[in-house]
Amino acid sequence: MLARVQYAECDLVAFSGGAQVHMSQSTIQIWSWLHKWSSLVCTLFLLMLCVTGLPLIFHHEIEHLTGEEYVMPDLPGDDGLESLDTVLAEALASRPGEVGLFMSFDEDRPVVNVTSGPSYDAPERQMTLMSLDWRSADFVPPPVEEGIMAVILQLHIDLFLGLPGKFFLGAMGALFVVAIVSGVVLYAPFMRKHDFGTLRVSRSRRVKWLDWHNLLGIVTLAWASVVGLTGVINAFSEPITATWQATQLGEMTAGYREAEPPAELGSIQGAIEAVTTAAPGMRVQFVAFPGGLYSTDHHYAVFLQGATPLTKRLLTVGLVDAATGELTDIRPMPWYMQALLLSQPLHFGDYGGLPMKILWALLDLVTIVVLGSGVYLWLARRKRPVRALMAEAGA
């Protein structure tokens, strides 16, 4: 890739008035073509993602500021928890004709979140999220999921275009990664004669921005690559989950292939107890009802998380026959589902407190400058060929 090609080197020396570059001229042109086009195609969308991503980093703080924080009431003399069957019945009573889809549990307070929908395979936008006090089965305010933050989130995830929009943004993220890789390759010939961090002052505006683009791009390399790649993985969460459903869940429930779906669902409290008995020391994160993307037609899928900060993000799934309430099988999720699960915090930057969020926001702003200066350099570069720019960089 960085092979020395004598004639090309001479050529560049002639162009640059003395600068010697190891990459052959044709190699440089291939990489700069790749860098130019991968960047140009994705830049507009990446700018949108960076700008909408900025408030999303702080969505928790913003929702706290704008909404009134709900304080869990004291329930004197009653510190026991209601049966989850009671909680589910209360939630569904408020949504006539709907069925339960998911049940999840807050980590820091006794709150059960129930997601309902018109059918077991209802799309996300038809789902309703309800929160109930686990001790009394009374409703508590659900997490805020509307207003400007919800609009920003939807734009960031899928441009309001559903699954095709998600895949499109995933493809733009992949191009962004190509732009990063090709940018790193091009960094070498540009920096042959300059120390790291060189910002030339007495030069044209274009050279100034070239130096900034190189510096800001190379220092954010690791962060931008991780956030870009995990964004791509998140964009393809549906096909990844569908693969898992078809393979691991299929293997775990091979005996059910011919069976009819249960006419009536058994106790969800019993299903959870069947799984936690088989996996002591683990915590239930959420339950998926039969018929959806996260389960089979015949089972409650109970997802367990470990007790330590690291194992907390790695899930084990237990399948409980929804008719009989008996445990069918329990297994750790496969590597690609664990990768998907880890891609969420690594993309959101929400796993290291407020200082991490601030650093995340600053790195996001730096990325915006890299994108913007890249567009500027392309506009300026069109007036003069790449070799002239390269020559100027090495002059």
Added chain:
Amino acid sequence: MSRAAASPRRRSLGAIFVIPALIGLFSLVGLVSALAGDGFSDLLSWAGLAVPLIAIVWACARRRQ
């Protein structure tokens, strides 16, 4: 004239990429350590992720000299 232009030397690939590689390594340590735990791991994470930003500030300060 920049300092580099004053000397005719040409930097090797290793010399070009050693600082970027170290900054990348610190960033990755920062990204991963907060996943692994709380407390000290968080502190390490903030330090690691601050390295690329410190490098930018350092380059600005160097230019002013």
